[in-house]
Structure formats: structure tokens, C-alpha cells
Amino acid sequence: MSSHSPRLTLPVGTRDHARGPADAPVTLVEYGDYECPHCGMAHGVVQAVREKLGDRLRFIYRNFPLNTSHPHAMHAAEAAEAAGAQGKFWEMHDKLFENQQALEDADLMRYAQEVGLDTGRFTQDMQSHAFADHVQEDFRSGMRSGVNGTPTFFVNGQRYNGGAQLEPLLDALERMA
Amino acid sequence: MSRIETKAVMPAKAATPLRVGSPAPDFSLPSTPDQRVALREFRGRPVILAFYPADWSPVCGDQMGLYNEILPEFTKKNAELLGISVDGVWCHLAFAGQRKLHFPLLADFEPKGAVARSYGVYREADGVTERALFVIDGDGIIRWSYVSPIGINPGADGILAALDELHQ
Numbered sequence: 623m624s625s626h627s628p629r630l631t632l633p634v635g636t637r638d639h640a641r642g643p644a645d646a647p648v649t650l651v652e653y654g655d656y657e658c659p660h661c662g663m664a665h666g667v668v669q670a671v672r673e674k675l676g677d678r679l680r681f682i683y684r685n686f687p688l689n690t691s692h693p694h695a696m697h698a699a700e701a702a703e704a705a706g707a708q709g710k711f712w713e714m715h716d717k718l719f720e721n722q723q724a725l726e727d728a729d730l731m732r733y734a735q736e737v738g739l740d741t742g743r744f745t746q747d748m749q750s751h752a753f754a755d756h757v758q759e760d761f762r763s764g765m766r767s768g769v770n771g772t773p774t775f776f777v778n779g780q781r782y783n784g785g786a787q788l789e790p791l792l793d794a795l796e797r798m799a
Numbered sequence: 800m801s802r803i804e805t806k807a808v809m810p811a812k813a814a815t816p817l818r819v820g821s822p823a824p825d826f827s828l829p830s831t832p833d834q835r836v837a838l839r840e841f842r843g844r845p846v847i848l849a850f851y852p853a854d855w856s857p858v859c860g861d862q863m864g865l866y867n868e869i870l871p872e873f874t875k876k877n878a879e880l881l882g883i884s885v886d887g888v889w890c891h892l893a894f895a896g897q898r899k900l901h902f903p904l905l906a907d908f909e910p911k912g913a914v915a916r917s918y919g920v921y922r923e924a925d926g927v928t929e930r931a932l933f934v935i936d937g938d939g940i941i942r943w944s945y946v947s948p949i950g951i952n953p954g955a956d957g958i959l960a961a962l963d964e965l966h967q
Contacts, residue, residue, distance in 0.1 A: 628956055688868055690899045765869055770954035771861060783951055 628768025628781040634682050637756070639711045641672065642680035648798045651682040651776040653764040656699060656718040657692035657725055664773045664786045665719040671792050678799040683715060684760040686772050694725035696757065701730040703753035704744050705737060713737040816919040816931060816946055823848075823935040824917040828905040829888045836881065836903050838939070845878040845942075845965055846935040847958055850920050850928040852949060854886045854894035854904070862930070862952045867900045869955050876962045878934075883907050883914060885927055920946060934961040 634640070634649060652668065654661040672681055685702070687695035698718050705714030717733040718725065727748070734744040747753065764774065768781050775782040777794055784790040817823070823846075827837040838846065851862055863882050866873075873880050882904040886894070891904040907914045912928060915921040920931040932953060934943040943961035947953035 628954060631956075688864065690867055691864060762872075765872065765954075766956050766959060768954035768956040769865075770952035771865060774954075781954075 630763075630776045630779045630781075631766045632759075632763035633779075634680075637759075638682045638684065639706055639715075640680055640682050641712060643677050644680060646678055646680040648675065648678055648795050649680045649682065649778055650795060651684060651779075653684050653686035653760070653767075653769045653772060653774045653776075655685070655687050655692055655695045655772040656702070657695040657722060658688065658772045659722065660771075660786065661773045662719055662722045665716075667786060667788050667791060670788050671795055674792060675795060675799055679795065684764060685757045686761055686764045686769055686774070687757065688772060696754075697727060697730060697748070698725045699757045699760075700748060700751060700753045701734070701744075703756050704747040705734065705739055707747065707753070708739050708743065710737050710739060714739075814916070814919045814921055814923075814929075816929075816944055817933075817941055819941055819944060821941050823933065823939050823941050824914070825939075826914045826917070828883070828907060828914060830903040830905055831892060832888050836905055838935075841879045842939060843937045845876065845937060845962060847873060847878055847880045847962075848883060848918070848931075848933040848935065849880065850883045850915055850918070850931040850933075852922075852925075852927040852930060853884055854890050863894075863900055863904070864898050865952065866955060867898065867902065869959075870901055872955075872959065873962070876966065878962055881905055883928065885912050885915070922949075925949075932958060934958060934965070936965055 630651060634651065668681060672679055685699040687699050689696055702711055702714045702718060705711055714733060714737055717737060734741050773786055778798055782794055784794055823838060825838045827835050830836045849866060866880055880902045882902065885907050887908045888906045891906055895904050912921040915928040918933065920929040922929055930947040930949050932945045933941055936942045942965060945953060945957050
């Protein structure tokens with residue numbers, strides 16, 4: 623029998639989107655899917671733990687689109703990355719999770735306008751799938767790190783196996799902070 | 800082996816999964832109402848056996864759904880993925896259709912759990928299989944295995960690492 627202790631294989635780096643200070647004692651990495659209802663619920667939980675922990679927490683989001691069950695997830699992930707290229711990743715990220723029922727391409731374009739993107743550049747990036755490789759790289763890193771569904775969290779590099787509700791997650795984070 | 804020895808080696812409660820290096824017991828199980836899949840058909844290629852407790856797990860990207868997304872990676876390594884549970888073929892058919900699964904789900908239904916038992920991963924008390932993974936090489940030898948706590952989806956990292964090692 624092999625031992626099995628899933629750890630993040632791709633370290634957090636400049637390729638990632640981060641909220642919170644780089645030197646925070648706790649780093650929470652989420653692998654998520656914008657069309658996944660469980661991730662939608664977890665979005666509120668993550669907001670709450672960020673508020674509670676403040677500068678003690680750095681939050682990283684990576685894409686893990688489950689395309690078979692969520693046909694809009696890939697484009698939504700690309701849209702967030704395209705917004706990221708214009709410095710608005712988190713604005714788009716929040717929009718997508720707040721509007722999980724409306725993720726058609728036309729909706730993504732509307733959100734691009736609402737968060738103040740250069741829509742010409744956004745359209746071009748979406749049409750050329752400029753960020754599909756980045757999303758794939760996120761996915762593959764998750765696959766190699768023991769992501770076992772969405773959302774999957776890693777706390778300081780170690781897979782978190784508890785529930786995605788506020789209390790257990792906050793508890794796990796506070797033990798590290 | 801006499802019956803007494805069998806009892807001594809295999810206590811009634813905790814079944815012991817077959818060890819790495821053991822030959823993988825052959826089997827032939829139904830994958831649909833009119834088709835069967837036998838392990839020996841895949842000689843020469845790696846096989847991933849994924850025993851799981853039951854169809855219809857309620858979460859997004861449950862274990863079988865996750866493996867379905869990762870299937871292209873397994874295919875790149877020329878590996879065949881087989882899901883196995885004690886559910887019947889009609890149940891598997893409905894589940895695979897609803898989740899759009901593109902790999903066979905085998906019904907270890909009659910005699911119930913016989914294949915899981917032969918791999919040492921049947922839970923007598925619950926009447927379901929463990930959440931257990933086996934990677935079998937092209938010669939039919941078990942090269943990696945993992946039994947996850949029943950409630951924890953083990954993900955795919957261990958399988959991928961085991962397939963990498965086969966290719967080295």
C-alpha cells in the first residue's frame with residue numbers, strides 16, 4: 623500500500639491570482655468551477671474567512687472546470703483570466719460567482735462591460751482562446767495535486783478534506799494563522 | 800489452502816487488499832445488459848480498477864465524474880479505466896448516461912461483490928465495495944493500490960503517478 627498525502631504540486635507563484643499579502647502565514651488555494659453550485663456556496667464562505675482573517679490570509683483561485691457536467695465552465699474560466707490580463711480578475715471572479723445561472727457568452731460580454739474591461743481586447747482574447755492554456759495548466763496541476771471535485775481547497779499546500787462550510791474551514795485556517 | 804488457513808489469513812472483519820506485486824485476479828463482469836468486460840482483454844496495457852461504493856453520489860465532480868474529465872490523460876498513457884461497484888447494469892446505465900461517462904462501469908452484482916472480495920476490498924458489514932484503486936500493468940500484475948477512507952474521494956494524483964512509474 624502506498625501512502626497518500628495529497629499536496630499542491632504546482633507552487634503558488636506569479637502565474638496565480640492572489641488576494642491578500644504574499645507573506646501571510648496562511649495560504650488558501652481553491653480549485654473551482656464557476657458553474658458549480660457548491661463552488662458558488664463556497665464563494666460566500668471564502669469571502670467570510672477573508673474578512674475574519676484579514677492580512678493573515680492569502681487566497682489563491684485556480685480553475686478546475688468540469689466540462690462534462692458544466693458546459694459553461696470553460697468559457698467562464700477563460701473570461702476570468704481574460705479579465706485578469708486587464709487587471710480585473712477578482713472583479714470578474716465575483717461577478718461570475720454572483721451570476722452562476724447566467725454564463726452564456728453574451729452574459730460574459732455584459733460582465734466584461736460592467737467591470738470596465740476593454741471589450742475589444744476581451745472579445746479578441748475570448749475568440750482566440752488566449753487563456754485556454756492557462757486554464758488547462760490550472761486543471762492539470764489540480765489533477766496532479768489530488769483535486770477530488772469542486773471546490774477543493776489546499777491550506778498551506780496540504781489538501782483540506784473537511785467541509786466547505788464556514789466553521790470547519792475557518793477552524794482549519796486559524797490553526798495555521 | 801485449507802479452510803482453517805484461509806480463516807487465519809483473512810479475518811472476517813477487515814479484508815486485506817491484494818498487495819503490490821500480486822497477479823490481478825481475472826474477472827468477467829457485465830458492463831451493459833448485453834455486454835461483458837474481462838480483465839484479460841486488456842493484457843499489454845495498463846488497467847485502472849476503480850472500486851467505488853455506489854452510483855449516484857450527490858456531489859459535483861464526484862469520483863467517477865472526475866475520472867471522466869481526466870480520461871484523456873489516462874488514454875495518453877494507453878491505460879484503460881474500469882469503474883466497479885455492486886450496482887446492477889441498469890443502474891450503471893442510467894448513472895453513466897446522466898453523467899455522460901465515457902468509460903465502462905462494471906456490475907459486481909451477482910454473486911454480489913465477488914470481484915471486490917477477490918481483490919480484498921469488499922465491506923461485508925455495508926454490502927458495498929471499498930473506495931479502492933488498483934493500477935495493473937500490461938502483464939496483469941498489481942503495481943499500485945490505494946484504499947481511501949470511504950467518504951473521501953481520493954482524486955487522481957496517485958493513479959497518474961503510478962502510471963508515470965510504469966512508463967519509466
